[in-house]
Amino acid sequence: MAPTLPSFNPGRLRSYIFRLPLFTRIILLFTILFWILELQSAWNVVLWGALVPEEVNLGTMYRLNTYPLIHLGFFHMLLNTVALAPLLERFEADHGTLLTAAMFVGPFSTLPAAAYLIIERGILRGNTAVMGASVWVFVLLGAEAIKAFRVNPYFAIGTNKIPTWTTPIVALVFITALVPNTSFLGHLCALSIGYVYGLGYLKILAPPEKVLRWIEGKLNLLGRLPYYVSVDQKTYGRYGVLPTSNAPLTGAGEGSVPMTYMGSTERLGN
Numbered sequence: 001m002a003p004t005l006p007s008f009n010p011g012r013l014r015s016y017i018f019r020l021p022l023f024t025r026i027i028l029l030f031t032i033l034f035w036i037l038e039l040q041s042a043w044n045v046v047l048w049g050a051l052v053p054e055e056v057n058l059g060t061m062y063r064l065n066t067y068p069l070i071h072l073g074f075f076h077m078l079l080n081t082v083a084l085a086p087l088l089e090r091f092e093a094d095h096g097t098l099l100t101a102a103m104f105v106g107p108f109s110t111l112p113a114a115a116y117l118i119i120e121r122g123i124l125r126g127n128t129a130v131m132g133a134s135v136w137v138f139v140l141l142g143a144e145a146i147k148a149f150r151v152n153p154y155f156a157i158g159t160n161k162i163p164t165w166t167t168p169i170v171a172l173v174f175i176t177a178l179v180p181n182t183s184f185l186g187h188l189c190a191l192s193i194g195y196v197y198g199l200g201y202l203k204i205l206a207p208p209e210k211v212l213r214w215i216e217g218k219l220n221l222l223g224r225l226p227y228y229v230s231v232d233q234k235t236y237g238r239y240g241v242l243p244t245s246n247a248p249l250t251g252a253g254e255g256s257v258p259m260t261y262m263g264s265t266e267r268l269g270n
Helices: 010-018 022-037 045-049 063-069 074-095 097-105 107-123 134-151 164-178 184-198 209-219
Strands: 154-157 160-163
Touching: 022 045, 022 063, 022 074, 022 097, 045 063, 063 107, 063 134, 074 097, 074 134, 097 107, 097 209, 107 134, 107 184, 134 164, 134 184, 160 164, 164 184
Parallel strands: none
Antiparallel strands: 154 160
C-alpha cells in the first residue's frame, strides 16, 4: 500500500495554540504587532528597533531588547515565530513564566547583543544591523544541545560518531549557506550564549526561586493570570493552574531595507 502524506489538522493546531503558556503568547503577540506596525509609513519600526552598532548608546539601550521582535517582512517573521514557539513553550513549561520572562527580557537578549556589538563594532569595525527572533531560537538550540549531550553524547552516521552538541552548529552553517541575508555572526553569538547557559554558567543571572515564589504568592499570579506557569512545577504541574470554562479571563523579509547610512543590514534567521 502506497504511503500517504500527513494531512493538516486545523483542530490540532488550534488546540496547540490555545495551550501555549502566558509568556510565549505575549512574545508571539508582540512579534506580530511589530510586524503589523511595519506596514505603515509614518514610523519606521526597523530603523527604531534593530540592533545597529553605531546607533547603540545610553539613549538607545532599548535596542538590546527590541531587536528580536523586529523582522524584515512577513515571511521572515512567520518562519522565525514558527521556529521559536515550540522551543519557547518548552522552556517556559520547564522553568516557569516569571523566570522565563526574566531570562528573555534580560540575558537571552542582552548578552547575544553585547557579544555581537563587541565583535562587529569593536573588532571587525563594521556596522551591520541585525534583527529577528532567531536569536532566541539559537540560544534555546544551544541550551537544548547541551541537555541532549548529557543524556546522549553522540549519534552515529555510519561508522562516525558525532557529538550531539554540534547539531546547532550544523544548522547554523546550513542556514547561513542557504538563506540570503542571514547573520552568521549574530547567530553564532546567540548559540554561544545558549551553550554557556546550558553548561550552567548563567545561573547566577537567574532570579532565585525563593524570590519568584514570593512574588507569585504575593501577587496571586496563579489565580489571576490564565496560562501562567508556576515556578514550582512539582506542586502545580506543567502549566500551573489553568483557567476553567467558567473562570473569568483576567490579565492574561526577503532582502534588506534601505538603510544606507547604517551600512548593510542582516536579519537573524529566516
